[in-house]
Amino acid sequence: MSEQEEKSVFQKKISRRKLLKLTGIGTVGAIIGASGMTGVLSAFGMNPFEDDDETVENKIKFYGKHQSGIATKGPEHVYFVSLTCVAKSKKELKELFQLWTKQSAELMNGRLIEQAKSNTLLPPVDTGEAVGLNASHLTLTFGVGPSLFENKALGLQSMKPTELKDLPHFPKDQLDAHYVGGDICIQACADDPQVAFHAIRNLVRSGRGKVTMHWSQAGFNSYEMKHKEKRTPRNLFAFKDGTGNVNVESSKDMKEVVWVQPSESKNWMIDGTYLAVRRIQMHLETWDRTALSGQEETFGRHRDSGAPLGKMDEFEDMELDRKESGGRVVPDTSHVFLALQVKDRMLRRSFSYSDGINPNTGAFDAGLLFLSFQKHPKQFINIQNSLGRNDKLNEYITHRGSALFACFPGVTKGSYLGAELFD
Amino acid sequence: MKKMMQVTGVLLLTSGLLVGCGTTATEKPIKKEVSQASTLDTEVAAYKAFAIDQLDQFVIATEAFVEAVKAGEVEKAKELYAPARMYFERSEPIAESFGDLDPRIDARLADIKEEGQGEEEWSGYHKIEYGLWVEGKTEGYEEVADQLMKDVKELRAKVETVTVTPDLMIVGAVDLLNEVSTSKITGEEEIYSHTDLYDFKANVEGAEEIFKLFKANLQEKDAALVTTLEESFASLNDLLAKHEDGKGGYVSYEVLTKEDTKALSEAVDHLGEPLSQMAIVVE
Numbered sequence: 132m133s134e135q136e137e138k139s140v141f142q143k144k145i146s147r148r149k150l151l152k153l154t155g156i157g158t159v160g161a162i163i164g165a166s167g168m169t170g171v172l173s174a175f176g177m178n179p180f181e182d183d184d185e186t187v188e189n190k191i192k193f194y195g196k197h198q199s200g201i202a203t204k205g206p207e208h209v210y211f212v213s214l215t216c217v218a219k220s221k222k223e224l225k226e227l228f229q230l231w232t233k234q235s236a237e238l239m240n241g242r243l244i245e246q247a248k249s250n251t252l253l254p255p256v257d258t259g260e261a262v263g264l265n266a267s268h269l270t271l272t273f274g275v276g277p278s279l280f281e282n283k284a285l286g287l288q289s290m291k292p293t294e295l296k297d298l299p300h301f302p303k304d305q306l307d308a309h310y311v312g313g314d315i316c317i318q319a320c321a322d323d324p325q326v327a328f329h330a331i332r333n334l335v336r337s338g339r340g341k342v343t344m345h346w347s348q349a350g351f352n353s354y355e356m357k358h359k360e361k362r363t364p365r366n367l368f369a370f371k372d373g374t375g376n377v378n379v380e381s382s383k384d385m386k387e388v389v390w391v392q393p394s395e396s397k398n399w400m401i402d403g404t405y406l407a408v409r410r411i412q413m414h415l416e417t418w419d420r421t422a423l424s425g426q427e428e429t430f431g432r433h434r435d436s437g438a439p440l441g442k443m444d445e446f447e448d449m450e451l452d453r454k455e456s457g458g459r460v461v462p463d464t465s466h467v468f469l470a471l472q473v474k475d476r477m478l479r480r481s482f483s484y485s486d487g488i489n490p491n492t493g494a495f496d497a498g499l500l501f502l503s504f505q506k507h508p509k510q511f512i513n514i515q516n517s518l519g520r521n522d523k524l525n526e527y528i529t530h531r532g533s534a535l536f537a538c539f540p541g542v543t544k545g546s547y548l549g550a551e552l553f554d
Numbered sequence: 555m556k557k558m559m560q561v562t563g564v565l566l567l568t569s570g571l572l573v574g575c576g577t578t579a580t581e582k583p584i585k586k587e588v589s590q591a592s593t594l595d596t597e598v599a600a601y602k603a604f605a606i607d608q609l610d611q612f613v614i615a616t617e618a619f620v621e622a623v624k625a626g627e628v629e630k631a632k633e634l635y636a637p638a639r640m641y642f643e644r645s646e647p648i649a650e651s652f653g654d655l656d657p658r659i660d661a662r663l664a665d666i667k668e669e670g671q672g673e674e675e676w677s678g679y680h681k682i683e684y685g686l687w688v689e690g691k692t693e694g695y696e697e698v699a700d701q702l703m704k705d706v707k708e709l710r711a712k713v714e715t716v717t718v719t720p721d722l723m724i725v726g727a728v729d730l731l732n733e734v735s736t737s738k739i740t741g742e743e744e745i746y747s748h749t750d751l752y753d754f755k756a757n758v759e760g761a762e763e764i765f766k767l768f769k770a771n772l773q774e775k776d777a778a779l780v781t782t783l784e785e786s787f788a789s790l791n792d793l794l795a796k797h798e799d800g801k802g803g804y805v806s807y808e809v810l811t812k813e814d815t816k817a818l819s820e821a822v823d824h825l826g827e828p829l830s831q832m833a834i835v836v837e
Binding site: 217 | 721785786820826828833834836
């Protein structure tokens with residue numbers, strides 16, 4: 132055993148990968164010798180109140196003031212699922228969130244949700260496809276939709292914030308009921324798609340009988356690296372998406388834009404946020420036959436650099452009012468122009484998706500899983516209304532899915548997800 | 555695969571140590587012996603008796619069905635078809651122990667083709683189903699009917715020789731539900747008669763019978779699991795009851811909407827997870 136491994140074992144921590152390395156009786160003897168019984172106990176995930184394990188590679192903290200997966204930078208893969216609650220009482224639902232809390236902490240430590248049992252006639256507790264993979268910066272974000280509060284059996288009606296309601300119909304919406312709404316959502320983000328999928332699969336599996344799956348969407352982001360820093364990712368139209376985004380490292384910005392502050396909503400939402408989800412189909416075939424100048428006028432930016440039209444650098448000021456030979460440099464029908472007409476801001480955290488081929492048209496079924504976090508849904512609604520009918524981008528996209536979720540605040544150790552709502 | 559095995563080895567060892575150390579406030583001691591068939595003798599014997607009884611009735615119901623086919627009574631044969639098959643579907647974990655008899659009685663044309671065999675190898679209930687519903691006749695199916703009768707009687711005779719174990723019952727209960735998920739839900743079992751809901755119901759009853767036999771034992775080990783299973787069986791049975799035809803049978807599977815089949819499928823999945831936990835009976 133290397134010094135590193137020994138250290139981590141001594142500190143009662145072990146990752147999925149390290150678990151694999153520790154094979155054979157001799158090694159187990161060594162662990163016991165080195166760290167005593169409690170180390171082994173905790174090493175195999177037997178502590179029901181598992182803490183964040185800071186020694187684990189590529190680890191995002193589960194416990195904290197806010198949930199993970201919101202201010203977490205540079206997500207690469209997402210598996211998003213919208214669930215229908217079939218639990219028949221608040222007690223049942225609360226128990227599910229308590230179980231999910233324990234499992235989420237384990238998953239984000241890069242471990243199995245529960246140790247294996249010796250009875251081989253039982254199916255494995257953990258589905259196992261993440262064995263040997265590390266924590267992979269897994270984040271898990273949980274939210275509840277407006278419909279959950281209308282379920283009378285749960286008795287949560289009085290807890291519903293007034294702003295938590297279905298998003299209004301927007302111009303050019305062509306929603307497909309298969310991608311609309313949901314009682315509960317879970318967003319899993321990770322560096323590895325299999326780690327994200329494994330997390331959702333196991334959470335859904337342990338929720339059988341209390342939740343059913345309504346819809347889901349996997350997505351991805353890739354990053355150009357510069358000086359070991361992730362640059363703004365490109366969407367499938369090849370434009371940088373997220374240049375003018377809220378700075379997640381600025382607690383001032385996050386307080387102003389994302390985190391619900393006391394007296395701004397129901398108390399259980401303090402330090403939580405609202406998640407707007409849109410599944411936006413992108414018509415790649417029509418886009419690909421559009422002239423580069425037309426593509427750039429659609430976004431209001433240069434494609435390769437991401438700079439505002441007429442400028443050189445991605446992060447230069449837009450200066451929307453610039454004119455050249457009498458006309459606007461940034462067209463007033465461009466996506467960026469319209470988005471900046473309202474003072475509202477939101478934290479965008481979108482992913483591309485590709486889902487095979489549309490059987491009716493033979494075209495790619497691809498697009499953007501748009502996810503935005505804001506302290507009040509009206510921020511998203513105002514921006515989307517501003518884009519309205521005039522957005523030149525509308526020619527190339529169709530909104531197919533829509534949902535709004537209230538995401539709980541973070542979890543303090545010893546408590547559980549949604550405690551503020553259910554207790 | 556090898557690595558996985560090694561990990562399991564480590565975990566086993568650890569569990570053993572835990573039991574010894576008395577640090578297991580939250581953990582149940584894990585027994586080393588997986589199969590303790592001796593303590594489940596009553597359950598095993600009761601299950602064998604159940605299967606024999608089902609197959610006795612299967613012989614009787616098949617006799618009536620075969621008689622109708624040979625008498626050229628198409629409508630009567632159609633009426634007898636689905637209810638007769640239910641005895642077989644209920645006892646499938648045992649019936650399918652006989653690799654050659656099961657396909658001779660129950661193969662679909664698709665199964666035969668998958669095996670690389672020609673249509674001439676096709677026999678049993680589903681072949682006659684084709685005659686009754688697609689061709690609307692019994693002529694030419696007399697020999698198939700005779701052969702079916704012989705095969706069903708042989709199955710009944712052979713069942714005496716089956717060694718029933720707790721493993722067979724545990725795996726069988728889950729397999730019955732898996733049958734439902736993979737072929738009944740999709741309407742691929744009864745592609746001509748669309749009587750899939752009869753098979754569906756019978757598979758569920760077969761799984762429920764195994765649960766009932768284990769119930770007292772399970773109650774001691776995990777009372778919450780018993781409650782969950784009772785509730786899950788009840789919700790699935792309630793859903794199935796919505797599709798009864800009011801004459802003691804079920805409506806055609808073709809009548810079901812996508813929402814209906816999705817709800818049934820979800821109810822089966824809800825039941826499947828706790829059902830697979832029945833394996834704790836051997837601990």
